[in-house]
Amino acid sequence: MSLLKLENLSVTFGNFRAVDQISYSVNEGEVLGIVGESGSGKSVSSLSLMGLIDYPGKVSADQLTFMDQDLLSMPEAQRRKITGSDIAMIFQDPMTSLNPCFTVGYQIIEALKTHQGGTKKELKHRAIELLTLVGIPAPESRLSAYPHQLSGGMSQRVMIAIAIACNPKLLIADEPTTALDVTIQAQIIDLLIDLQKEKQMGLVLITHDLALVAEVAHRVIVMYAGQIVESGPASEVFSAPKHPYTQALLASLPESAAGRARLQALPGVVPGQYDRPKGCLLSPRCPYVTDHCRNVEPTSQGSLERQVKCHTPLNTQGRPAA
Amino acid sequence: MLRFIGRRLLQAMFVLLIISVISFMIQDKLGDPVQQMVGQSVPQQDRLALQQDLGLNDPLLVQYGRFLGRALQGDLGTSYYYKEATLDIILSRLPATLELSFSALVLVILLATPLGVVAAIHPKSLLSRAILIFSTLGLSVPIFIVAVFLMYFFAIEWRLLPSFGRGETTWVMGLWQSGLFNKDGLLHLLLPSFSLAFVLTPMFIRLIRAEMIDALQSEYIRYAWSKGISASRIYFVHALKNTMLPVITVAGIQVGTLVAYTILTESIFQWPGMGLLFMEAVTRVDVPLISAYLMVVGVIFVVTNTVVDLVYSLVNPRVRLPGYGS
Numbered sequence: 001m002s003l004l005k006l007e008n009l010s011v012t013f014g015n016f017r018a019v020d021q022i023s024y025s026v027n028e029g030e031v032l033g034i035v036g037e038s039g040s041g042k043s044v045s046s047l048s049l050m051g052l053i054d055y056p057g058k059v060s061a062d063q064l065t066f067m068d069q070d071l072l073s074m075p076e077a078q079r080r081k082i083t084g085s086d087i088a089m090i091f092q093d094p095m096t097s098l099n100p101c102f103t104v105g106y107q108i109i110e111a112l113k114t115h116q117g118g119t120k121k122e123l124k125h126r127a128i129e130l131l132t133l134v135g136i137p138a139p140e141s142r143l144s145a146y147p148h149q150l151s152g153g154m155s156q157r158v159m160i161a162i163a164i165a166c167n168p169k170l171l172i173a174d175e176p177t178t179a180l181d182v183t184i185q186a187q188i189i190d191l192l193i194d195l196q197k198e199k200q201m202g203l204v205l206i207t208h209d210l211a212l213v214a215e216v217a218h219r220v221i222v223m224y225a226g227q228i229v230e231s232g233p234a235s236e237v238f239s240a241p242k243h244p245y246t247q248a249l250l251a252s253l254p255e256s257a258a259g260r261a262r263l264q265a266l267p268g269v270v271p272g273q274y275d276r277p278k279g280c281l282l283s284p285r286c287p288y289v290t291d292h293c294r295n296v297e298p299t300s301q302g303s304l305e306r307q308v309k310c311h312t313p314l315n316t317q318g319r320p321a322a
Numbered sequence: 323m324l325r326f327i328g329r330r331l332l333q334a335m336f337v338l339l340i341i342s343v344i345s346f347m348i349q350d351k352l353g354d355p356v357q358q359m360v361g362q363s364v365p366q367q368d369r370l371a372l373q374q375d376l377g378l379n380d381p382l383l384v385q386y387g388r389f390l391g392r393a394l395q396g397d398l399g400t401s402y403y404y405k406e407a408t409l410d411i412i413l414s415r416l417p418a419t420l421e422l423s424f425s426a427l428v429l430v431i432l433l434a435t436p437l438g439v440v441a442a443i444h445p446k447s448l449l450s451r452a453i454l455i456f457s458t459l460g461l462s463v464p465i466f467i468v469a470v471f472l473m474y475f476f477a478i479e480w481r482l483l484p485s486f487g488r489g490e491t492t493w494v495m496g497l498w499q500s501g502l503f504n505k506d507g508l509l510h511l512l513l514p515s516f517s518l519a520f521v522l523t524p525m526f527i528r529l530i531r532a533e534m535i536d537a538l539q540s541e542y543i544r545y546a547w548s549k550g551i552s553a554s555r556i557y558f559v560h561a562l563k564n565t566m567l568p569v570i571t572v573a574g575i576q577v578g579t580l581v582a583y584t585i586l587t588e589s590i591f592q593w594p595g596m597g598l599l600f601m602e603a604v605t606r607v608d609v610p611l612i613s614a615y616l617m618v619v620g621v622i623f624v625v626t627n628t629v630v631d632l633v634y635s636l637v638n639p640r641v642r643l644p645g646y647g648s
Contacts, residue, residue: 052547083550096542097542100639102560114552115550146640148639162549
């Protein structure tokens with residue numbers, strides 16, 4: 001059963017579409033990886049799921065449902081109840097996301113109290129349980145620690161503890177390891193995946209790390225300039241990319257450049273607000289670009305299970321089909 | 323903690339030493355004490371004798387040493403006008419001034435916090451624009467205008483509140499003459515404390531608003547929203563606590579301003595506090611009283627700033643006082 005379903009979701013800031021008509025779904029117990037370079041709308045799209053887009057940003061969608069409830073039309077109070085309990089989010093930088101003025105225990109108990117309630121003793125007990133669950137040693141004493149007294153990895157564990165405190169059905173992790181030491185990254189991901197399996201949560205994992213997605217995600221979405229350019233089962237997308245951008249992303253990995261002097265990269269950057277090309281958004285950077293691409297924007301082809309947004313999708317040999 | 327207080331005390335003593343020098347210089351240089359004490363009709367011979375008796379012919383350093391020695395024993399000189407120990411006179415007026423400043427400070431906090439927060443949450447709304455206009459206006463209107471207008475309307479036109487004095491007072495534990503425990507005293511307190519609060523409220527509205535806008539844009543506030551906690555908790559618990567750090571610091575410094583403005587407020591409302599006493603002392607060239615006032619205000623200032631530092635470390639966990647905690 002699909003847990004979260006969105007159809008043609010857009011987030012606009014004035015005339016600028018930070019997220020441009022994306023559609024995908026997440027099933028129970030599924031890990032969905034979202035990849036793409038900076039500025040491709042990964043974080044904005046996930047913030048919009050949480051209802052965290054501030055004015056003047058606007059969210060619109062043909063459909064945005066969570067467990068068959070329409071998130072956009074439901075009353076604000078009801079949505080706030082779902083936020084943080086059924087849908088929880090882990091942010092990129094744990095050091096700046098935890099409030100520096102409150103202890104770890106206060107911030108965990110606050111989440112519990114808001115959504116579940118209980119006596120002071122129960123709440124404290126549950127907080128200790130959660131800290132143990134995310135692998136923090138001496139959890140009792142950590143309750144009274146302030147965020148600045150914790151390392152980055154510890155803080156991220158605390159955020160994970162808060163996120164899973166109310167047994168969410170869907171967990172959104174926005175680059176959960178980007179701000180961490182390389183040695184800690186693997187531990188945090190292992191923890192996340194273990195918890196996901198144990199609790200059968202849906203997990204949306206937003207990351208730059210393609211190898212990680214290939215390893216843990218069931219399905220993957222590749223975003224570029226606010227659009228989904230390709231999506232499908234992780235193994236398929238990575239072994240036989242259909243979109244030139246996915247191909248280029250994979251080619252840019254250091255592993256692909258073994259023996260070469262330079263990493264392979266597409267020239268240029270993601271188009272910003274004022275330099276959006278007329279046709280396909282990738283056309284200025286695409287190695288296979290045609291005149292048709294420059295003038296006409298492609299539409300998404302295929303099903304929701306395997307979509308690609310390109311006039312000339314690549315065949316299994318990695319060449320344009322037509 | 324103890325080490326911190328010890329260090330603070332040393333600093334305070336240094337500050338007070340400097341104040342004592344200034345106080346002493348005023349005593350020596352502001353007019354002729356003998357002239358002040360005896361008037362016109364005393365012959366020159368007696369004047370010289372009195373000068374000798376008072377030690378005014380000794381070298382400056384000796385005089386200062388004597389002044390300091392007495393000051394340390396709590397003797398800040400004798401008022402020319404009252405013919406009493408200046409410290410006793412000032413201390414008897416201290417409760418009135420402290421109650422006035424304290425209630426003004428409470429009013430500032432009660433007014434500025436909600437207004438500043440509201441103006442920060444929706445910076446472009448009509449209400450917050452109105453608040454900002456009020457605070458700009460408030461910053462530019464001097465206190466004696468505000469006080470006189472308040473007095474005119476509330477005391478003279480509408481006859482709602484008394485216009486001067488402290489009203490009825492009660493003795494608390496035989497030490498403190500307080501106007502806070504009866505209706506008459508509280509009614510008398512209203513106009514002066516509002517006037518005094520008017521000095522600082524606009525500034526604090528702006529300060530709280532600016533800090534709050536900053537805090538609201540931070541990552542931990544976005545994260546707090548994602549936890550699903552209520553808007554009021556996010557504004558008044560998560561954001562406000564972070565906002566309070568700079569506010570407390572400024573508040574500590576502004577206690578000085580508040581004391582300075584008690585002089586004006588007390589003069590306007592004939593409030594029998596230290597400020598009024600000081601004004602009277604100036605017009606009477608009661609130099610020992612003036613210098614004693616300086617010393618006492620110096621002590622108040624140093625003490626409040628030390629307290630502010632201590633409070634600051636309680637509010638902001640990232641500040642560790644030297645030699646306190648882990």
